[in-house]
Amino acid sequence: MPQVDHQTRPRRQYRKWRKVGRRRARRQQAAIARQAIPLVTTTEKPENAEHAKQRKIWEAKERAYDQIVKHKKALEAAKMAAIAKEPSAETFGQAQAALDGQKRTDEKASGEMCPLYASTGACRYGAVCPRVHAIPTSPTRTLMLPNMYSGLPYKFSDEDLEDTLERDEQDIAEHLATWTRTLLDKLRQYGDVERFIVCKNRAPHLQGSVYVQYRNTPESVNARDAMHGIWYDHKTTLCEFIPDLDWSKAICEDKRAALGESGAMAVLVGFLKSVCDQFKDQNASPAMQTLDDVEQTLRAIGNLCFDHDDNRRRLLDADGVRPIVDVARNRESRIARAACGSLLNASMSCDEAQNSLVECDGIKVLLEVEQPEIQHIVVNCLSNVMDTESGSQNVASNELYRPMWRKFLAYGEADSEDLVDEAQELSALMVLLVQECGAKLEIRNQILTGTLLNEIMQTAEENPWRRLIDVEGGESAKDIAQNIIKIIGCVLEDQDIEDLQRERSYLVETIFRWLQDESFAGRTDLPICAAVTLGNISRNDRASSRLVYEHEIHRLAINKLEGTEDIGLQHALLGLLRNLSLAESNKPLLAQEHAVKVAIPYLQSRKDMLQPIQASAIGLIKNCCRRNIISARDFLTADDDGMDGLTLLIELANRTEEKALKVEGYRTVSIVIKTVWENDPVETLPLRQRLMEERVVRAMMQLVIVMDHPLPQNEGILALSLLLVENDREGAFSPNEIREWLRVNAQLTEKLEATVKDDKSPKEVRSNARQLLQLYT
Numbered sequence: 001m002p003q004v005d006h007q008t009r010p011r012r013q014y015r016k017w018r019k020v021g022r023r024r025a026r027r028q029q030a031a032i033a034r035q036a037i038p039l040v041t042t043t044e045k046p047e048n049a050e051h052a053k054q055r056k057i058w059e060a061k062e063r064a065y066d067q068i069v070k071h072k073k074a075l076e077a078a079k080m081a082a083i084a085k086e087p088s089a090e091t092f093g094q095a096q097a098a099l100d101g102q103k104r105t106d107e108k109a110s111g112e113m114c115p116l117y118a119s120t121g122a123c124r125y126g127a128v129c130p131r132v133h134a135i136p137t138s139p140t141r142t143l144m145l146p147n148m149y150s151g152l153p154y155k156f157s158d159e160d161l162e163d164t165l166e167r168d169e170q171d172i173a174e175h176l177a178t179w180t181r182t183l184l185d186k187l188r189q190y191g192d193v194e195r196f197i198v199c200k201n202r203a204p205h206l207q208g209s210v211y212v213q214y215r216n217t218p219e220s221v222n223a224r225d226a227m228h229g230i231w232y233d234h235k236t237t238l239c240e241f242i243p244d245l246d247w248s249k250a251i252c253e254d255k256r257a258a259l260g261e262s263g264a265m266a267v268l269v270g271f272l273k274s275v276c277d278q279f280k281d282q283n284a285s286p287a288m289q290t291l292d293d294v295e296q297t298l299r300a301i302g303n304l305c306f307d308h309d310d311n312r313r314r315l316l317d318a319d320g321v322r323p324i325v326d327v328a329r330n331r332e333s334r335i336a337r338a339a340c341g342s343l344l345n346a347s348m349s350c351d352e353a354q355n356s357l358v359e360c361d362g363i364k365v366l367l368e369v370e371q372p373e374i375q376h377i378v379v380n381c382l383s384n385v386m387d388t389e390s391g392s393q394n395v396a397s398n399e400l401y402r403p404m405w406r407k408f409l410a411y412g413e414a415d416s417e418d419l420v421d422e423a424q425e426l427s428a429l430m431v432l433l434v435q436e437c438g439a440k441l442e443i444r445n446q447i448l449t450g451t452l453l454n455e456i457m458q459t460a461e462e463n464p465w466r467r468l469i470d471v472e473g474g475e476s477a478k479d480i481a482q483n484i485i486k487i488i489g490c491v492l493e494d495q496d497i498e499d500l501q502r503e504r505s506y507l508v509e510t511i512f513r514w515l516q517d518e519s520f521a522g523r524t525d526l527p528i529c530a531a532v533t534l535g536n537i538s539r540n541d542r543a544s545s546r547l548v549y550e551h552e553i554h555r556l557a558i559n560k561l562e563g564t565e566d567i568g569l570q571h572a573l574l575g576l577l578r579n580l581s582l583a584e585s586n587k588p589l590l591a592q593e594h595a596v597k598v599a600i601p602y603l604q605s606r607k608d609m610l611q612p613i614q615a616s617a618i619g620l621i622k623n624c625c626r627r628n629i630i631s632a633r634d635f636l637t638a639d640d641d642g643m644d645g646l647t648l649l650i651e652l653a654n655r656t657e658e659k660a661l662k663v664e665g666y667r668t669v670s671i672v673i674k675t676v677w678e679n680d681p682v683e684t685l686p687l688r689q690r691l692m693e694e695r696v697v698r699a700m701m702q703l704v705i706v707m708d709h710p711l712p713q714n715e716g717i718l719a720l721s722l723l724l725v726e727n728d729r730e731g732a733f734s735p736n737e738i739r740e741w742l743r744v745n746a747q748l749t750e751k752l753e754a755t756v757k758d759d760k761s762p763k764e765v766r767s768n769a770r771q772l773l774q775l776y777t
Contacts, residue, residue, distance in 0.1 A: 121242030149208035191219025269320035298338035392437035412464035427483035531572035574616035581623035591630035603648035
């Protein structure tokens with residue numbers, strides 16, 4: 001609040017004295033006019049010397065001020081008279097167009113964007129601006145009410161005083177605060193206001209303009225429809241959509257920097273520290289004036305810290321994060337909103353502020369904030385700190401994953417659909433904690449040792465967000481279901497199925513029930529969750545073997561893969577089969593079920609838009625064909641439609657631009673070559689004939705040339721060597737022909753010679769490269 005100079009006090013007393021005297025005189029004159037009472041001369045207290053002195057001084061100042069105003073009015077009148085003699089606006093516009101019209105036309109045609117409009121949503125040149133204004137063609141979240149606030153005039157007419165008096169800065173600030181609070185309350189009727197700004201820029205196109213940004217577009221549309229064209233504050237309002245602005249560029253930077261340098265941050269933090277004891281108790285009820293002061297203080301801190309690293313540093317130097325966290329405990333919605341907003345702005349892209357927030361138990365406090373209307377701020381603030389190592393360690397050490405899950409469930413239990421986006425963001429944070437962070441193993445153990453995993457699986461089965469999947473904006477609901485699947489899969493990753501059956505038989509039974517999908521017809525999220533979870537468990541060879549030999553999970557997965565059209569379920573089932581095929585003991589049973597034949601159709605060109613699925617299919621074929629001639633035969637033998645895996649895989653590897661997919665395709669062919677050559681030459685003669693073709697040889701040459709990693713490069717070298725040492729057989733290409741293809745490829749020779757000379761390459765790879773050179777040169 002601005003301080004009042006002590007010199008203004010006598011002036012106010014003088015005004016009060018004049019006001020009392022005029023009112024008394026008016027009453028007496030009115031009585032005389034009505035002849036109701038005679039004129040009575042009242043006996044007044046004698047004016048003391050100090051008052052008389054001040055009265056004379058201020059009477060002199062009032063006369064001087066009146067002379068200044070009179071002089072200003074004369075200057076304005078002279079200026080208006082001069083303007084009246086100038087050419088009209090139309091004439092002036094025509095003259096200017098004649099001078100630079102061609103230039104404006106060329107600039108307009110060039111499509112140069114107007115930087116003024118791009119940064120503030122308004123331009124001082126208006127419609128005649130030579131640059132392009134990117135006016136939104138559809139509703140946005142941000143509205144602008146041009147020149148909405150007229151301000152309180154420096155001089156005003158008071159009906160009681162019937163005189164013209166000055167208003168000081170305190171009166172103007174109080175008027176602005178009242179006007180702002182009234183308009184903001186009205187705008188909040190139409191939605192959740194994320195940002196509200198009254199522009200103090202004195203430029204005519206910006207002065208008094210109001211910017212308001214809602215949380216989503218439907219809310220801004222409702223506000224625009226309600227506010228546009230109404231009579232408000234003695235004027236007709238205009239309300240228009242503008243592009244969603246970069247507020248860091250729109251808000252003037254110099255004033256915030258100056259405020260920070262002036263020591264304002266330390267003063268604000270000092271005030272918070274003086275009152276924060278009243279807010280540590282959630283049920284505390286501080287005085288209304290204290291609440292107002294705290295709210296404005298928090299807003300000031302948030303504005304100073306927004307995209308301003310220096311002011312964030314000043315906040316940290318003043319130890320200002322802790323009192324903000326203490327204040328955020330209060331159940332008063334506006335206080336919690338202002339506190340969370342300050343923490344959000346302070347911790348945005350600032351590691352020190354994020355660590356300070358964690359040290360002050362900020363994560364726990366944020367999880368305790370219950371007001372629905374500020375949950376989006378809470379989740380964004382949590383997102384800032386969860387990316388740090390200290391944030392994940394804090395969740396693990398304080399066992400905060402369960403409170404986080406409770407908060408997530410509260411979003412689903414709410415009747416309002418507005419919290420679905422917050423639920424999606426919070427579920428993504430929980431996935432991050434169990435999937436990537438440094439404390440993921442500790443958090444997983446906490447989930448496993450208690451009852452939380454049962455609650456998570458029960459939530460996956462009930463899924464309170466399913467009702468929103470088929471409505472507009474249902475993508476967030478779909479993401480929530482996928483995130484729950486990821487959480488369960490990560491927690492059970494590398495777990496032994498035997499231990500789970502012994503200690504948590506309910507979990508295993510539930511997973512198998514989901515995959516069989518007997519009780520949940522029409523739902524794919526539960527089978528996907530079961531497939532992903534079993535796929536993670538099967539990374540352990542022992543658990544993988546038990547799943548195949550005891551539960552025959554491979555047969556169930558193959559049957560379900562052949563009968564589903566759901567892309568997500570296809571991806572999950574192929575991933576499960578690929579992990580099952582990693583264990584050497586599982587390959588005979590997978591070969592008996594012809595798992596390779598199930599994967600081959602996903603190599604067709606019509607599946608190219610599903611590269612993750614194609615990658616899983618290639619991985620399954622590669623694992624199954626390694627040292628298993630039955631699967632290799634399935635891969636090389638054409639089906640009834642004339643489609644064989646070799647042709648489809650080489651075509652896929654040749655046409656794809658994804659290097660990883662290309663290399664894995666070529667590696668799979670090299671593994672098939674090695675598997676065929678390890679078996680009896682007579683029995684595998686038809687398979688060898690299929691592999692001794694030019695397209696296969698060129699694929700192996702590409703594997704050697706493209707790859708820098710020694711393992712796949714060595715696989716290509718070995719495959720070419722095996723093709724070269726094959727004896728001449730009827731119907732097959734001659735090794736001499738293959739030798740000629742290799743000899744004319746200069747890139748292959750150059751790469752092999754470089755490998756032989758490279759001391760960093762493994763000794764085995766250099767030896768194999770030298771031997772291949774000797775075979776064809």
